[in-house]
Amino acid sequence: MILPGESREEKVDFSPLKPPGNAGFPEVNGAYLHVSETTSPVRIEVFSELGTNQILEAGRRSYLYSRLLPGYGFPVGLDVADKYAKVPAWMTNGYGKLIRWQLGVSLQRGEISDAEMRRILVQAIYLTHRDWLFRPTI
Incomplete structure (x- = not known):
């Protein structure tokens, strides 16, 4: 359990789940962002090649976009994309x-x-x- 204002970094080895060969997704860094006490945490994933400043900026923007709709707790832009984007x-x-x-x-x-x-x-x-x-x- 992480208290408000605290964070930690933890490595997770997903290599046993990787299929043989070169198929698969690029390596990502993931984090959970808890926007408010009344919402569930949101998982944020960014490519590992991004710099530390870019990762922090992605987390900050996700937090700010999630706060646009009180009590919703999900980035507003992603909600719009999910509603109107169709996978071919x-x-x-x-x-x-x-x-x-x-x-x-x-x-x-x-x-x-x-x-x-x-x-x-x-x-x-x-x-x-x-x-x-x-x-x-x-």
Whole structure:
């Protein structure tokens, strides 16, 4: 628990979660900003390559933008972007294909051993909704 006016820095090793190869996101520094007593903390992430002054400025701006709407506790600009920004279908479809491929490879290698989980994944990845084999019986 950190008291008001206090902060600390802590390193977290996420390397076990990193997929093999060069795929993945760039390294980021993250922090939680608690704007008021009535709101939940907001997570702020900035690229590690930014200088200390830029990181502090990002935190300061996030705090000021979060205070624009009392009791809301979320940066106003991000709220507007979330409401009106649409992720292109090609981007979400590509990500879905990547996830299905990784799960399919894990299934074929036998890395997923739970029988119920294997059944669910096979139905979700390989079968269509109109597969005769899995239609309900009358």
